Amino acid sequence: MIKFRMLLWFLGRMMKxxxxxxxxxxxxxxxxxxxxxxxTEDGKAARQFIVKDNAVAxxxxxxxxxxxxxxxxxxxxxxxxxxxxxxxAFMKGIQEKDITVTGDLTKFMWFQxxxxxxxx
Numbered sequence: 656m657i658k659f660r661m662l663l664w665f666l667g668r669m670m671k672x673x674x675x676x677x678x679x680x681x682x683x684x685x686x687x688x689x690x691x692x693x694x695t696e697d698g699k700a701a702r703q704f705i706v707k708d709n710a711v712a713x714x715x716x717x718x719x720x721x722x723x724x725x726x727x728x729x730x731x732x733x734x735x736x737x738x739x740x741x742x743x744a745f746m747k748g749i750q751e752k753d754i755t756v757t758g759d760l761t762k763f764m765w766f767q768x769x770x771x772x773x774x775x
Contacts, residue, residue: 656700659730660715662737663693663702667713669773670704674711680772684709689722689762695733696726696755723758723766 673680687706694701694717703718704711727733727748736748745767748754756763 656730659695659727659734660700660702662734663700664713664715666693666737666773667702667704667711670711670713673772674709677772680769681709683765683769683772684711687765690718690720691723691725691758691762691766692718692721693725693733694727695730696728700730700733721758723756723760723763725763726755726757728753 674684684706688708690703690705692701692703698717701717702713702715703721704713727736732748732753736744736753741747745754749756
């Protein structure tokens, strides 16, 4: 559970850094104003990501009304999938029901598209 929480925190830091340093990432943020979250199904590990004013911030708690939520079966599953070198791990996770996405799927697809700019 702790490793998964740290991974989500690190993701928030990478998004924040990219919003300051990557011109391509900044372009993707233009016009976006939303809160989304990534969590375990039981909600014991959750982090919200706030996209506003061409910047990204995060908080280590669930959002009250996220535009979309990515739910992992559990923390170990989330850690395994999010750190996998297999480019198809996320899609496999959805197919195998280890991941569910609720909310606005177009915004989720936006997130999938911008994740390529997030490099450690």
